[in-house]
Amino acid sequence: MPMVTGDSLRCCGCRLCEQVCSLSSFGVVNPRLATVRVRDDEANPLHHTVRVCNECGDCAAACPAAAIEERDGSFRIDPELCTGCGVCVTACSRDLIVLDEAAGRAFKCTECGHCAETCPTGSLTRKDTSKDGGPR
Amino acid sequence: MQGLEGRKDLKGYAGRLLMVDLSRRTVSVSLLDRADLRKYVGGRGLAAKLFYDLAEPGADPLGPRNPLIFLTGPLTGTPTPGAGKFIVVTKSPLTGAWLESYSSGALAWQLKQAGFDGLVVTGAADRPVYLVIRDGRGEIRDASAVWGSDCFETEDRIRQLEGDSELAVSCIGPAGENLVPFACITSDRWRQAGRGGTGTVMGSKRLKAVCAHGTLGIEVDDPAGLFRLLADRVAAARENPRIQRRQGVGTSGTMLVTNSVGLLPVRNFKETSSEKAKGTLDADGMRGAVIHARGCYSCIAPCGTVTTFELDGRTAYLEGPEYETLGLLGSNLEIYDLPTVIKANDLCDRLGLDTISTGNVIGFAMECAEKGLLPPAAFPAGFPRFGDGEAALALISDIAWRRRGAGELLALGTREMARAVGGEAERFAMQVKGLELPAYDPRATLGGALAYAVAPRGGCHRRSSPVHTLVQGQDWQTPEGKAQVVKGLFDSRGAQHCLVICDFIGRGVPVTLGHYAAFLTAVTGEPWDEAELVRVTERTETLIRLINGREGFGRKDDTLPWRLLNEPVPSGPAAGCRVTAADLDIMLSDYYALRGWDEDGVPTAETIRELRIP
Numbered sequence: 001m002p003m004v005t006g007d008s009l010r011c012c013g014c015r016l017c018e019q020v021c022s023l024s025s026f027g028v029v030n031p032r033l034a035t036v037r038v039r040d041d042e043a044n045p046l047h048h049t050v051r052v053c054n055e056c057g058d059c060a061a062a063c064p065a066a067a068i069e070e071r072d073g074s075f076r077i078d079p080e081l082c083t084g085c086g087v088c089v090t091a092c093s094r095d096l097i098v099l100d101e102a103a104g105r106a107f108k109c110t111e112c113g114h115c116a117e118t119c120p121t122g123s124l125t126r127k128d129t130s131k132d133g134g135p136r
Numbered sequence: 137m138q139g140l141e142g143r144k145d146l147k148g149y150a151g152r153l154l155m156v157d158l159s160r161r162t163v164s165v166s167l168l169d170r171a172d173l174r175k176y177v178g179g180r181g182l183a184a185k186l187f188y189d190l191a192e193p194g195a196d197p198l199g200p201r202n203p204l205i206f207l208t209g210p211l212t213g214t215p216t217p218g219a220g221k222f223i224v225v226t227k228s229p230l231t232g233a234w235l236e237s238y239s240s241g242a243l244a245w246q247l248k249q250a251g252f253d254g255l256v257v258t259g260a261a262d263r264p265v266y267l268v269i270r271d272g273r274g275e276i277r278d279a280s281a282v283w284g285s286d287c288f289e290t291e292d293r294i295r296q297l298e299g300d301s302e303l304a305v306s307c308i309g310p311a312g313e314n315l316v317p318f319a320c321i322t323s324d325r326w327r328q329a330g331r332g333g334t335g336t337v338m339g340s341k342r343l344k345a346v347c348a349h350g351t352l353g354i355e356v357d358d359p360a361g362l363f364r365l366l367a368d369r370v371a372a373a374r375e376n377p378r379i380q381r382r383q384g385v386g387t388s389g390t391m392l393v394t395n396s397v398g399l400l401p402v403r404n405f406k407e408t409s410s411e412k413a414k415g416t417l418d419a420d421g422m423r424g425a426v427i428h429a430r431g432c433y434s435c436i437a438p439c440g441t442v443t444t445f446e447l448d449g450r451t452a453y454l455e456g457p458e459y460e461t462l463g464l465l466g467s468n469l470e471i472y473d474l475p476t477v478i479k480a481n482d483l484c485d486r487l488g489l490d491t492i493s494t495g496n497v498i499g500f501a502m503e504c505a506e507k508g509l510l511p512p513a514a515f516p517a518g519f520p521r522f523g524d525g526e527a528a529l530a531l532i533s534d535i536a537w538r539r540r541g542a543g544e545l546l547a548l549g550t551r552e553m554a555r556a557v558g559g560e561a562e563r564f565a566m567q568v569k570g571l572e573l574p575a576y577d578p579r580a581t582l583g584g585a586l587a588y589a590v591a592p593r594g595g596c597h598r599r600s601s602p603v604h605t606l607v608q609g610q611d612w613q614t615p616e617g618k619a620q621v622v623k624g625l626f627d628s629r630g631a632q633h634c635l636v637i638c639d640f641i642g643r644g645v646p647v648t649l650g651h652y653a654a655f656l657t658a659v660t661g662e663p664w665d666e667a668e669l670v671r672v673t674e675r676t677e678t679l680i681r682l683i684n685g686r687e688g689f690g691r692k693d694d695t696l697p698w699r700l701l702n703e704p705v706p707s708g709p710a711a712g713c714r715v716t717a718a719d720l721d722i723m724l725s726d727y728y729a730l731r732g733w734d735e736d737g738v739p740t741a742e743t744i745r746e747l748r749i750p
Contacts, residue, residue, distance in 0.1 A: 012383075012431035012438040019215040019434070020366065023359045029214050030249065030353035046428060046442040046453045114363065118215065118370045120436040121383070121429070 001072045002128045004109070004116050006036070006050040010123035013038060013048045017115035017124055024114045025107055026100070035096050035109040036124070050123055051094050053109035062091035074111045082106055147357040148210035148659035149173065150253045154274045156267060158341050159200055159259030163274040168253060174662075175748065177669070178209035178253065179636035180236055181676040183225035186256060187234070188679055188750050193686040197229040197333075198315060198340035200260040206247070206346060207254035209636035213245035213354050213433075215366050216655045217373075217647050218638035220244055220433030222254070227687070228332040229340075230317040230493070230549050231570035234592045234683050235332040238633070240432035241323025242304035243348055250350025257341060266307075266345040268298060271352055279344040286310060286486040287322040290345060300349055307345035308335040309488025311536040315339050316547045318493035318572070319536075322485060326440070326455035327432070330490040332571055332593055357661030365655055370436050372646040379437040379645055383429040386441035387459035387640075391418035393603060394463070398580045398710025401468040401573070403522055404499035405566045405699060408577040409708035416472040417462045425474055430455055432638065437645045445478045457481040457491075463575025464495025469502060469528055476525035480532060487536035493549065496572035498531050500550045501542075503564055509557050514541035563698040569594030569689070576603070579700055580710035583618040586723040589694045590622070592680045598639060600625040615719040619726035630673030631666075675747040678731060678739045682749070691737040694724055 018034035026033050041047040060068035060075050067081035068088065077088075084104035089097045097108045113126035145151075146168070153166045168182075176182045183205050195201040204226045211219040222244040228235035247254065251272045264279035281297065282290045287309040295303050305323070312319035312335035319335030320328040329335075338344075356362055373379050382389060394400040395418060398408040415421050422441065431438030440455050457465070457477055465480045466472065484491045498520065504510045505519035512519075520527040520542075534543030545553055550572050554565035566573045571594025578584035587600035600622050628649050632639050635656065641647050653664045695701075696715060704714040725735060732743030739749075 012429050012435070012440070013433075014220075014431040014435045014438065015433055016215050016366070016370075016436070019213075020363060022353075023215065023356070023363060026353075027359045028353040028355055030351070032351050033353070044453070046430065046455060114367075117367050118363070120370050120373055120431070121438070122374070 001074060001111060002113065002126045003055065003073065003111050004036075004052050004113055004124055004126045006052040007123050007125075008041070008047065008049045010121045011038060011048040011050045012121050012123070014120060016118050016120070017050070020114050020118050024112060033098050033100070033107075035098060035107060036115050037096065051096060052115075052124065053094065053096050053111075056093075058091045058093060059088035059097060059108060062087050075108065076110065077106055077108055079105055146170070146173070147355050147661050148214065149178070150248055150251050150354075152252050154252050154255040154269060156255055156257045156274065156276070157259045158257060158261040158265065158276070158343065161261070161276055163276065166256075173210075175672065176676060177634040177672050179207055179223045180225075180630065180633040181672055182634070183207045183223055183236070184676050184679045184683065185750055187225050188683055190256065190258070191227060191683070195227065197227040197232060197337060200258070200341070202227050202337060202340075204257040204334070204337050204341065205254065206243070207636070208244050208248055209634065210660050211635050211637065211655055213248035214356055214659050215362065215434060216637070216652075216659065217366070217369055217436040218432075218434060218641035219636070220435060221636050221638055222247070223633065223636055224321060224329045224334040226334060226337045228571070228593065229315070229336045230333045231594045233569055233594060233687060233689055234680050235334065236593055236633070237320075237329040237331045237334045238598070238636070239306070239321065239323055239329035240327040240638070241306055242433065243306040243323055243346060244636070245433050246304040246348040246350050248350065248354055249352055250348050251352050255346070257343060260340060261342040264342045264344050266294060266343065266347060268303070269346070269348040269350075271350055282344055283313065284310065287488050288325055288486055291325065294345055294347060298347070303347050303349045305345050305347045308338045309486060309536065311488040312336055312339035314536065314538045314547075316489065316535060316538060317549045318490045319488050320490045322488055326485060328485070328490070330492060331596070335488050356659045358658045362655070362658040365651070365658055369647050369651060373436040376437075376646060382437065382439050384426060385419040385422045386426065386429075386439050386456075388417070388422040388441070388462055389419040390459040390603070391462060392420075394576060396709060398705060398708050398713070399576045399578070399584075399603070401463055401499075401575050401577050403470055404468060404503040404564060405573070405577050406503070406706070407708060408579065408705050408710050410467050412470075412472045413467045416474060417466045417477065421474055425478075435638065435641070436647075437641060439640055443478055445475055445482070447479075447482070452482065454478055454482050454485070460575045461491040461495070464492050464499070465528065468495050468499045468575070470522040471525045471528060473525060476529070480525075480529055483529060483532045487532065489532065489536055492574055493572040494532060494535065496566055497535070497546045497550045497553060498528050500553065500565060501531070501546055504557055504561055507560070509559055509561050514545050516541070563702075566697050566699065567595055568696060569693055571595045573697070577700075577705070577710075578696075579705050579713040579715055581612045582615055582715060582719060582723065583612065583621050585696060585700065585715040585720065586618050586622050586727060587625070589696055589720060589724065590727055592684055599629060613713065615722040618723050619730055623727060623730045626677060627670045627673045630676060631669040634669070634672055634676060674731070675749060678733070678743060678747055679749050681731075681733065681737070681739055682744075685738060691724065691735075694737060696720065
């Protein structure tokens with residue numbers, strides 16, 4: 001299935017992706033709830049780093065409720081099984097899983113592509129990477 | 137403190153203002169009035185309403201009774217193109233008139249995320265303070281650790297003191313502390329509420345910084361509709377060649393236009409074009425220096441350019457310079473060395489000075505030197521000369537610190553310095569109502585001249601656009617029809633200023649006022665159309681005219697510097713062009729009539745009633 005990839009060198013820092021992501025998942029604009037992140041690059045204050053899920057599966061391996069399963073190359077959290085324990089949040093090395101405390105469940109990128117669709121510089125793109133299969 | 141549920145009936149807005157009284161050291165919350173929002177939307181409009189109600193006519197701009205208002209708009213912090221800005225409104229210490237200044241910066245969206253549409257600061261602290269606003273609360277903090285620091289140091293230090301790396305910091309530098317009347321408010325290092333001395337008013341209140349960090353979220357009425365609108369405009373922007381070009385050179389592309397038609401200030405607006413600027417300061421010069429494009433929050437057409445330079449033996453970075461700075465600290469001073477302009481830009485940013493007014497006052501001093509008008513005692517190391525980059529850099533620092541002699545003199549601002557210098561100096565003091573002119577000489581475009589004369593904050597290019605008035609006006613040397621063009625531009629841009637949308641987005645970028653009405657409807661759930669947004673702007677423009685009127689401003693002040701009215705452009709593409717007093721008079725009368733103001737420029741009772749003011 002098509003996956004979202006990020007190119008930090010092309011990121012201009014508009015952070016539309018974070019807003020759109022939270023809007024799509026939660027119906028509210030709140031960058032804190034986004035599963036894509038743009039941050040200042042500490043080594044070079046005028047560049048940004050953009051982080052997207054690389055579907056590494058660390059969250060699934062860590063989930064004590066076995067609520068995260070791979071489907072067609074993308075790991076999905078089953079809302080029925082998720083207990084909201086937050087182990088996956090800690091396990092994610094990219095800090096891209098958010099816990100919705102009100103709903104008592106975790107959210108991760110679903111590869112919906114809304115961020116890529118509204119990225120003005122082409123830093124975020126959504127394409128099918130299954131053919132080359134390389135790491136992202 | 138009232139609960140956050142205060143205005144859950146409003147979407148897009150937080151529904152609340154933080155009211156800060158620095159004399160009493162109190163903070164409280166004021167709820168927004170729904171009827172005001174329908175009449176004034178937010179940003180410029182709502183700020184005008186608040187200022188009209190709060191400000192005392194005749195009050196000293198640097199006294200505790202001058203309110204300082206920071207406002208966002210209903211779209212701020214939402215994924216709407218260009219909705220990453222805030223407006224600052226106060227009475228200007230440079231002009232004594234209404235002052236509006238806009239800035240990008242994380243403060244805009246973080247304020248909204250923290251549950252506030254803005255804040256109103258009154259009074260003055262007895263010792264330095266800064267404000268921190270987080271999720272429904274505002275606190276006044278001791279700023280003694282950062283008082284005296286430059287803007288960059290202040291930003292870093294406050295984040296450190298607060299233990300919050302994501303805190304938005306908007307602050308003043310030494311220029312604001314020292315009450316230089318054209319000190320700016322700096323956000324995120326390279327974003328400024330530049331014009332007219334908003335930073336000076338902060339300094340007068342001993343308010344070093346306003347900071348915010350919010351996590352509350354912003355509710356919108358129609359998330360799916362908002363996403364579709366955005367995706368559609370992003371797709372259009374990606375295919376827009378103008379936007380793609382701009383990403384490599386920023387706003388320096390403007391100089392290719394202004395230099396080719398004769399609008400570029402050269403030698404303190406003596407000349408209006410320059411061969412030497414070609415390939416050095418314009419897009420062709422910038423192209424090699426720019427290493428990266430940056431955009432503001434929610435921008436779909438980034439115009440920020442990252443350049444590097446050498447500072448104290450190390451590589452430093454600047455976001456900029458943009459067109460105004462290239463013009464006023466470059467060609468206007470006959471400095472055609474880009475690294476020197478970059479250094480001057482960096483220095484202004486750190487010290488908290490408006491590059492437009494700073495470039496003007498230095499250019500003015502250089503011309504005064506040429507004409508033998510400067511007091512030698514103030515310049516022991518020699519007079520500043522056009523083309524002398526080192527002299528310009530030294531003067532920037534002298535101004536910010538108000539150093540005795542040259543610093544004190546230039547820190548008066550161009551108009552007051554001209555009075556101090558005396559003689560014929562006032563003739564080439566390039567200011568309107570006390571606000572120094574931006575990097576467009578209007579002699580070749582009468583519409584631009586009218587825009588300068590009637591912009592309520594003084595010499596200002598953002599209410600209208602000199603280049604646009606040139607293009608749209610076609611026969612740009614006849615006064616007829618120019619008032620219509622200028623009013624049209626004021627009204628469409630005014631709507632963007634009420635929404636607090638970047639007005640660069642609408643210039644050749646495919647987001648029209650009609651689109652913004654649709655964004656506003658998706659965010660607020662209230663039906664809006666273009667015509668009603670224009671109506672809001674007409675109401676706002678007349679209300680601001682009333683505000684300036686009660687400060688004593690009128691037709692007599694809607695004028696231009698002597699040079700523009702009396703000296704034809706000596707050479708270049710605009711050779712022979714000038715604005716005659718007769719032409720200006722025709723345009724003013726036409727403009728007042730279109731606005732429903734009388735011959736003296738005073739809004740008629742009928743206009744006030746019809747627009748339902750205030």
